[in-house]
Amino acid sequence: MFSKEKFQDFLAKLNTGYTPYVLILVHIMIGAIWVYSSPRSNVAFVVFISSLLTLYGLNTNKIFKLSAGLILALVVMPVLGVRNIFYLEIMFQISVFAALSLGLNIVIGFAGLLDLGYVAFYAVGAYLWGFFGSQQFYAIPYAPGIQPSDLPFLLPGDMFYLFIFIAIIVAALTGILLGLPVLRLRGDYLAIVTLGFGEVIRVLANNLDKPWNLTNGPQGITPVQRPTMPQFAVDGFNNFFGGIIGHTVSKADVYNVFFYLLALLVIVTIIQVVSRLNDSKIGRAWTAIREDETAAIAMGIPLVQMKLAAFATGASFAGAMGVLMAASRTFVSPESFSFMQSIGVLTMVILGGTGSIPGVILGAATVTVLNLQILQGFSLYLSQLRQSDAVIPIINFAWKNLSTQLDPAKYQRLLFGAILILMMIFRPAGLIPAARRQRELAADDEE
Template sequence: MTDRFSTVLLRQLNAGILPYLLILAHIGLGSVLVYVAPRSNIAFLVLISSLLSLYVLKADQRFKLVAGAVLALLIIPVIGVRNIFYLEVIFQISVFAALALGLNIVVGFAGLLDLGYVAFYAVGAYLWAFFGSQQYFVLSFAPGTQPSNLPFLLPGDAFYLFLFIAIIIAALTGILLGLPVLRLRGDYLAIVTLGFGEVIRVLANNLDKPLNFTNGPQGITPIQRPTMPEWAVQGFNDLFGPLIGHTVSPADMYNLFFYLLALLVILVIILVTRRLNDSKIGRAWTAVREDETAAIAMGIPLVRMKLAAFAVGASFAGVMGVLLAASRTFISPESFSFMQSIGVLSMVILGGSGSIPGVILGAAVVTILNLQILQGFSLYLSELRQSEAIIPLINFAWKDLSTQLDPAKYQRLFFGLILILMMIFRPAGLIPAKRRRRKLADDPATAE
C-alpha cells in the first residue's frame, strides 16, 4: 500500500513542468534558509536534501546536470565558507560515500561479506602519512619524539601522485586478502576479513619499535598538504567575497579544496562503478553473488572475479585514505577501528545493497545522523542542564538530568534500531537496486 501510494504521488509530481519548478524551489529555499541562518541544522538539511529531489523527480538530464553543478560548485562552497562545519559534514559524506561504494562492490555486487574493509582505508592513509611527513627521518627515534627542523621526505605536491599510487597499493592489498579466502563464503569469510582488518590496525598501533614506522598509538603528524596557489585564494575572494561577507583565509580555502577534490574523486568512482555494473564483469559478479556453483558451470572464472571485486573495492578506500591523511594532517590507529567497518557496512545496508544511489544516500543519512542530529541534540540537552528550566507536567528540573542519557553515547543503539526497522519494513534499502527490487517482488513470502 505504501509503495503504491508513493508511486501515484511521484506520478503526480512528475507531470509537466512541475518537477522543474519543485527542483528550483527546493534548491532556492534551502539556499535562502542557509544564507539567512548559517548555523541552522534544519536549514542545512533542507538544502542538502535538494540532491534527493534532483534524483527522484523526472526532469531533463541537462537541466539536472546544470542544477547539480550550480548547487555543488557555487551554492555549497559559498555557504560552506560562511560556516566551515557544513563543509566538513559534506566532506565526510563524500569520504564515506566513496567507502560505501567500494564496499558495495564487494558486498552488493559480488556478495562477499567483508568486515575488515577499513583496513584498505588505513593502507592509503598511512601510505601518504609516511612519505608525506617527517616520519622517514624519525625511524630510529623513540615513539612520540620528533626533533624540530627535520625535513620532509617528499614535497607536498607529491600528494597528487600518491592518489594514484594508493589505488595500486590498496588494490594489491585487496588481492593479498582475497587469495587466502577464495574457498570461504558466508560467516567464515566475514570472520577472516574481520581478522584482517584488526591485523592492520594492530600493526599500525605497534609498528613503533624496533623501527618507528607508524609512531604507534600517538599517530603521525604533521602530514603535508598540497600547495595552495595564491591566485586561487585571491580569485575566490574577488568573486565571492561580497556574498560571504568576509575574506577567506588560506586555511578555509583548504577546506574548500578538499571538498572539491573529494567531489571529483567520488564522481570518478560513480562513473567507474556504473560502467562496471553494466559490463561483463558486473554481470559475472551478480552471478557469483546469486549462486557460485551455477556461475562456475556457466564458465565464469570464480577466482578472478572475486579477486577483481576485492581489488576494485580496496582501491576506492585507498584513494580516500590519502585524501583523509592530507586533509587532517594527522592520523592514528583509532581512526581505523572495527566499528568503522561496521559503520560503512550499515551505510550499504541502509541505502540498498547493490544500489549506487542507495549507498550514497545511506552514507549521507548515517553521517548527518552522527555529526548533526545526535550531536546537536546532545548540545541542546547540555544547554538545558545549565538552565533552570523545569518540565511542567512532571515538575522535573532539566539540570538533574543524568549525563548518561546523552544521545551521542547511544549512537550504536540508534543504528541498530534503524537497521532492524529497515529489515522489517524495507529490506531492500532506501533506494533498492533494480535486480533486488524485482527479486523481492517475485518472492511470495516478502510480497505477503
C-alpha cells in the same frame, strides 16, 4: 479516506509537466536561503541537503538535473560551507564515506563477499601518504614523543596528487593479498577472516613504533603535508565569492573547499567506474558469483580472477580516500580505522541498498548527517539546557539535573542498530533498491 492508491496518484501528478522543476527549484531556494540566513541551524541544513534527494527523485530531464547539481555542488555549497565551515566538513565526510560505501558495495553488493575488515584498505592509503608525506621517515630511529621537531619532510607536499594513484595500486594489491587465502571461504567464515585482517592492520599501525618507529604508534603521524595552495587561488576565491560570503576567506577555508571539491571529483570518477563495471561482463560475472558460485563455475566464469578483481577494485577506492583524508586532517591515527568504522560503512551499504549505486550514496549521506549533525546537535542543545535554569513543564524537572548519559550522541550505535532492524522488517532491499533486487521482490509479492 486517504488510501495508498490516492497517494500514488498524488505523487504521479507531482511528477508530470513543469511541477517537478518548480518543486526542485523552490526546495533548493528555501534550503539555501535558510542556511545562508541561519548558518548554525541544523534544521535548515537538513532541509538544504535533502534538496539533492528531491533533485534525484523527481522526474526531470538530465540536462536540468546536471545543471542544478553542478550549481549546488560547485557554487552554493562552497559559499554556504565557508559561512559555516562545519557544513563543508559534513559534505566532505559524506563524500569520503560514499566512496568507501561504493567500494564495499562492489565486494558485498555485486560479488556477494561479506567483508568486515574493509576499513583496513582505507588505513593503507592513509598511512602510505602519512609516512611519505610527513617527517616520519627521519623519525624512524627515535621513540615516539622524543623525535626533534625540526626534522625535514621526506617529499614535497605536491607529491600528494601522485600518491592518490599510488595508493590505488597499493590498496588494490593489498586487496589481492587478502583475497588469495580466502578464495575457498564463504559466508560467515569469510566474514571472520576479513574481520581479522582489518584488526591486524590496525594493531600493526598501533604497534609498529618499535624496534623501528614506522607508524609512531598510538600517537599517530603528524603533521602530514597538504599540497601547495597558491595565493592567487585564495585571492580569486575572495574576488568571486567574498561579497556573497560577507567576510574575507582565509587560506585554511580555501583548503577546506579544495578538499571538498577534490572528494567530489573522486566520487564522480568512482561512480563512472562502478556504473561501467556493473553493466560489463565483469559485473555480470560478479552477479552470477553472488547468486550461485557452483552455477557460475559451470558457466565458465573464472571464479578466482573475479573474486580477486572485486577485492582489488573495492580496496582501491578506499586507498584513494585514505590519502585524501590523511592530507585533509594532517594527522593519521590507528583509532581512525577501528572495527566499528567497518561496521559503520557496512551499515551505510545495507541502509541504502546493497548493489544500488545511488542507494549506498544515500545511505552514506543519511548516516553521516544523522551522526555528525542531528545527534551531535541534539547533544549540544541538551548541554545548553543543562547550563540554564530552565525546567520541564508539568513535571517541574530542572534540565541541569539531566544526566549526561542521556546525550543522543552516545546512543548512535543503538540508533543505527534499531534503523537496521526496522529496514530489515519493512524495507529489506534498502532505501533505493537495485533494479535487480526490485524485480526479485516484485516476483516474490506476486507469488
